[in-house]
Amino acid sequence: MKNLNPKLKISEQNYESILKKYPQVFENAPDGILITDSKGFILDCNITEQELIGYDYKEIVGKHITTFHSDKYKELFKKKLREIKIVGYVEAELEIVQKNGKIIPIWRKGTPVQDENGNVLNIVAFSRDISNIKEAEQKLTKLNIELEQKVEERTKELKKSEEKYREAFNRAEFYKDLFTHDMNNNLQAILSAVDLACLLLKNENNSSKVDDLLDKVKMFVEDGARLISDIKKLSKLEKEDQISIQSIEVLAILKNVIEFSQNQYQDKEVNVETEISYEKVIVQANELMKDVLENIMLNAIKHNKNLVVEIMIRISKIEKDGINYYKFNFIDNGMGISDDRKEKIFQRGFMEDKSLRGMGLGLSLVKKIIDSYNGQIWVEDKVQGDHSKGSNFIIFIPEGVE
Amino acid sequence: MLSEITSIFIVDDNKDIQVIYKKLLEFLGFEVMGIAINGKEAVEMFTSFNHKPDIILMDHRMPVKNGLQATREILQIDPDTKIIFSNADTNVKEESLALGVVDFLEKPFISKSLLNCINKIQDLH
Numbered sequence: 001m002k003n004l005n006p007k008l009k010i011s012e013q014n015y016e017s018i019l020k021k022y023p024q025v026f027e028n029a030p031d032g033i034l035i036t037d038s039k040g041f042i043l044d045c046n047i048t049e050q051e052l053i054g055y056d057y058k059e060i061v062g063k064h065i066t067t068f069h070s071d072k073y074k075e076l077f078k079k080k081l082r083e084i085k086i087v088g089y090v091e092a093e094l095e096i097v098q099k100n101g102k103i104i105p106i107w108r109k110g111t112p113v114q115d116e117n118g119n120v121l122n123i124v125a126f127s128r129d130i131s132n133i134k135e136a137e138q139k140l141t142k143l144n145i146e147l148e149q150k151v152e153e154r155t156k157e158l159k160k161s162e163e164k165y166r167e168a169f170n171r172a173e174f175y176k177d178l179f180t181h182d183m184n185n186n187l188q189a190i191l192s193a194v195d196l197a198c199l200l201l202k203n204e205n206n207s208s209k210v211d212d213l214l215d216k217v218k219m220f221v222e223d224g225a226r227l228i229s230d231i232k233k234l235s236k237l238e239k240e241d242q243i244s245i246q247s248i249e250v251l252a253i254l255k256n257v258i259e260f261s262q263n264q265y266q267d268k269e270v271n272v273e274t275e276i277s278y279e280k281v282i283v284q285a286n287e288l289m290k291d292v293l294e295n296i297m298l299n300a301i302k303h304n305k306n307l308v309v310e311i312m313i314r315i316s317k318i319e320k321d322g323i324n325y326y327k328f329n330f331i332d333n334g335m336g337i338s339d340d341r342k343e344k345i346f347q348r349g350f351m352e353d354k355s356l357r358g359m360g361l362g363l364s365l366v367k368k369i370i371d372s373y374n375g376q377i378w379v380e381d382k383v384q385g386d387h388s389k390g391s392n393f394i395i396f397i398p399e400g401v402e
Numbered sequence: 403m404l405s406e407i408t409s410i411f412i413v414d415d416n417k418d419i420q421v422i423y424k425k426l427l428e429f430l431g432f433e434v435m436g437i438a439i440n441g442k443e444a445v446e447m448f449t450s451f452n453h454k455p456d457i458i459l460m461d462h463r464m465p466v467k468n469g470l471q472a473t474r475e476i477l478q479i480d481p482d483t484k485i486i487f488s489n490a491d492t493n494v495k496e497e498s499l500a501l502g503v504v505d506f507l508e509k510p511f512i513s514k515s516l517l518n519c520i521n522k523i524q525d526l527h
Contacts, residue, residue, distance in 0.1 A: 199426075213425075
């Protein structure tokens with residue numbers, strides 16, 4: 001429309017005449033068209049504009065253009081009037097309030113009609129309902145936010161699983177490292193013992209020494225086998241979230257373990273005393289209970305320089321925080337555990353302090369197993385304040401049902 | 403060598419290995435002049451010896467202070483100390499040799515290898 005080009009600076013009369021000449025353009029335009037005076041008071045509008053605003057022609061004409069704006073956009077006209085003189089047109093997205101109260105988002109473009117001196121005579125504004133666009137925009141924004149949230153969630157999950165894998169990798173590395181170290185030491189002891197046995201065999205008088213050595217070799221091999229088994233069990237415990245726990249009777253297991261450990265060290269006399277006033281001791285545990293008892297017993301014997309190893313096993317019942325436990329005491333006359341190592345000995349995990357290496361895996365396994373039973377384990381001095389007199393290993397395991 | 407019997411100082415945290423080494427070395431005619439259970443004890447004992455050992459058999463992975471650290475300190479005290487370094491992992495081989503140990507033995511090693519190392523040190527004199 002030529003008359004809408006501000007550069008032409010057509011007169012009001014011209015403009016009127018063009019409207020008269022092409023009334024169908026004005027009325028049939030797909031956009032709403034408003035014509036105001038220089039102050040924004042509406043002079044004319046087409047049907048599309050009436051439908052958009054939701055008021056009749058008579059209700060619209062004579063009103064200020066901002067009458068139909070929502071509260072947020074009441075000041076818009078003042079601001080834009082300055083702009084229109086400089087730029088030659090204005091564009092804005094705003095909201096109008098229809099007669100029925102419905103708020104509609106619209107896009108509006110205003111163009112001035114100016115006289116020869118550049119004074120604004122009229123403003124011709126085109127309006128378009130952008131509800132659909134706005135709705136789509138909102139949907140898009142919402143989708144975007146959802147997408148971002150999803151990406152964030154996935155990233156978190158990914159990080160978690162990455163951490164999990166890294167942890168698993170570290171753990172595997174740790175076990176490999178531990179296994180290499182302990183097993184090689186074990187093989188070293190076996191190899192040196194066999195070498196010595198071979199040397200001793202050159203003289204028949206040495207047969208008793210050779211026998212002793214072969215007993216040692218047998219013990220080293222058993223140590224190695226135990227290491228393999230401990231590693232297998234530890235890694236199984238680490239892997240499984242759900243450990244099956246049932247009510248089991250411990251006294252029969254304990255009896256076997258005592259016999260087994262007494263026979264393990266032929267060069268030591270092992271005296272085991274028990275203070276157990278129950279016919280049956282039923283705890284919430286599983287088959288790994290045997291490993292717990294075996295490790296505690298073998299440790300008590302191994303780390304003991306006395307010719308006669310004394311171990312006292314006491315079992316009693318105790319209630320703690322509303323839970324009934326069986327309390328096991330294993331009191332030995334061994335070399336004891338200094339205060340700074342009392343907690344560390346159970347923590348030979350893959351985050352371990354390097355100074356703990358070479359301590360064996362047994363107690364870490366024991367701790368893991370007891371934890372899986374919701375029990376507790378710790379060590380105290382046999383004689384309080386003097387660890388050199390021996391240790392007192394204390395274990396709490398929840399009582400089971402018969 | 404000052405005395406005719408070669409004296410050996412064993413540094414290893416593994417009790418079984420300590421016992422077997424001692425028996426083996428004594429059977430082979432060496433004097434085991436001491437056993438340390440970690441690097442810290444090794445340095446302390448080495449400092450306190452009136453007669454320094456002819457050879458130190460040094461393990462690496464030990465609690466409190468490892469073999470490399472102990473070796474560094476001992477060689478600082480007496481750079482002529484003959485140390486045979488051993489470890490299950492060869493990752494410290496280069497480092498130990500660079501520090502100035504005479505030989506590196508990868509665990510597990512046969513007694514013949516150890517004997518060869520000892521002979522080599524004796525031949526140097």
